[in-house]
Amino acid sequence: xxxxxxxxxxxxxxxxxxxxxxxxxxxxxxxxxxxxxxxxxxxxxxxxxxxxxxxxxxxxxxxxxxxxxxxxxxxxxxxxxxxxxxxxxxxxxxxxxxxxxxxxxxxxxxxxxxxxxxxxxxxxxxxxxxxxxxxxxxxxxxxxxxxxxxxxxxxxxxxxxxxxxxxxxxxxxxxxxxxxxxxxxxxxxxxxxxxxxxxxxxxxxxxxxxxxxxxxxxxxxxxxxxxxxxxxxxxxxxxxxxxxxxxxxxxxxxxxxxxxxxxxxxxxxxxxxxxxxxxxxxxxxxxxxxxxxxxxxxxxxxxxxxxxxxxxxxxxxxxxxxxxxxxxxxxxxxxxxxxxxxxxxx
Amino acid sequence: xxxxxxxxxxxxxxxxxxxxxxxxxxxxxxxxxxxxxxxxxxxxxxxxxxxxxxxxxxxxxxxxxxxxxxxxxxxxxxxxxxxxxxxx
Numbered sequence: 001x002x003x004x005x006x007x008x009x010x011x012x013x014x015x016x017x018x019x020x021x022x023x024x025x026x027x028x029x030x031x032x033x034x035x036x037x038x039x040x041x042x043x044x045x046x047x048x049x050x051x052x053x054x055x056x057x058x059x060x061x062x063x064x065x066x067x068x069x070x071x072x073x074x075x076x077x078x079x080x081x082x083x084x085x086x087x088x089x090x091x092x093x094x095x096x097x098x099x100x101x102x103x104x105x106x107x108x109x110x111x112x113x114x115x116x117x118x119x120x121x122x123x124x125x126x127x128x129x130x131x132x133x134x135x136x137x138x139x140x141x142x143x144x145x146x147x148x149x150x151x152x153x154x155x156x157x158x159x160x161x162x163x164x165x166x167x168x169x170x171x172x173x174x175x176x177x178x179x180x181x182x183x184x185x186x187x188x189x190x191x192x193x194x195x196x197x198x199x200x201x202x203x204x205x206x207x208x209x210x211x212x213x214x215x216x217x218x219x220x221x222x223x224x225x226x227x228x229x230x231x232x233x234x235x236x237x238x239x240x241x242x243x244x245x246x247x248x249x250x251x252x253x254x255x256x257x258x259x260x261x262x263x264x265x266x267x268x269x270x271x272x273x274x275x276x277x278x279x280x281x282x283x284x285x286x287x288x289x290x291x292x293x294x295x296x297x298x299x300x301x302x303x304x305x306x307x308x309x310x311x312x313x314x315x316x317x318x319x320x321x322x323x324x325x326x327x328x329x330x331x332x333x334x335x336x337x338x339x340x341x342x343x344x345x346x
Numbered sequence: 347x348x349x350x351x352x353x354x355x356x357x358x359x360x361x362x363x364x365x366x367x368x369x370x371x372x373x374x375x376x377x378x379x380x381x382x383x384x385x386x387x388x389x390x391x392x393x394x395x396x397x398x399x400x401x402x403x404x405x406x407x408x409x410x411x412x413x414x415x416x417x418x419x420x421x422x423x424x425x426x427x428x429x430x431x432x433x434x
């Protein structure tokens with residue numbers, strides 16, 4: 001029986017609020033080589049995207065001037081190291097060494113990868129013959145997919161460390177003429193999370209990996225979310241006008257197929273892809289408003305941290321979970337992929 | 347869903363928002379920020395409620411700027427236009 005023992009988070013850098021972001025964005029947009037009407041529409045779009053109290057962390061030394069390729073890549077690497085150091089300080093080194101380390105990032109293009117860097121910080125906390133795996137390019141669902149991978153590992157691999165670090169603010173682009181790039185500028189924040197997992201008798205959080213399923217739509221959904229390229233990688237959408245509706249249909253369709261699995265469980269950890277999506281999805285499926293509250297609270301504080309967010313929200317929801325109670329997991333992201341699962345407190 | 351005028355949609359909003367201290371006219375002249383404050387969740391809830399009541403999907407890309415800067419009367423006008431465009 002594979003279970004989650006602990007979930008840890010650590011700071012990534014300074015925090016920027018919506019109001020502060022808008023102050024940076026407005027003069028930049030006004031200088032774009034676009035017609036006045038288009039600039040006005042883009043500004044209105046940004047003001048809506050940045051309505052209300054929301055913030056995000058960034059590992060960029062100076063958010064206003066992210067620099068070129070080398071500066072952004074260096075900032076991502078430095079952000080990864082900062083996150084890993086903060087996580088390593090919290091991981092119990094008195095426990096058995098880890099038999100496997102799984103690292104995740106889609107937004108920091110680094111080598112060596114997260115797993116080796118974390119092992120470097122933990123020293124004897126990772127066995128010399130440990131399984132070392134790095135998952136890249138898997139987008140927002142990578143945290144869930146990693147849990148699913150862990151659930152399939154041999155029983156001989158007893159203790160597993162799963163680490164995700166995402167640095168999407170290094171992708172920020174201030175000279176793009178494309179609305180989807182600006183949507184990405186508004187949506188994401190940097191973050192990191194570490195999850196320790198055991199095998200057999202439960203301890204700590206004691207969250208048993210009860211059900212972990214993925215529905216992949218690589219046929220028609222492949223380019224729904226993808227990278228674009230400028231002076232660095234950029235967030236891009238196939239069709240920003242249809243994006244929300246398309247994602248809702250994939251997610252709602254998948255969950256309708258599994259309704260018997262989740263209907264009776266009131267607690268949810270849902271990837272915060274965006275408040276509009278969460279609210280409309282919950283209404284479409286009859287998920288109570290208070291079930292999405294942990295995700296909306298997380299989104300307000302950290303924005304969308306890609307693969308990190310679901311695992312952090314799970315840690316928050318699980319903090320005061322009674323024995324026998326379950327938490328539904330839901331994530332969606334590039335691929336296109338919809339992941340549904342459930343963990344239960346032993 | 348049959349077409350609805352902007353006035354009818356404004357009355358629907360007035361009912362759903364349940365602010366008896368505001369007349370329909372006063373609501374129309376107010377901005378979402380003045381009535382709902384700064385919580386973006388409340389803005390999205392307004393859209394979601396309208397979608398349920400009207401039985402259509404609203405275009406947030408088009409409505410977003412109105413929610414951010416316009417009045418409820420302007421929002422009602424945009425929703426009415428959207429209904430008409432969807433054949434209602």
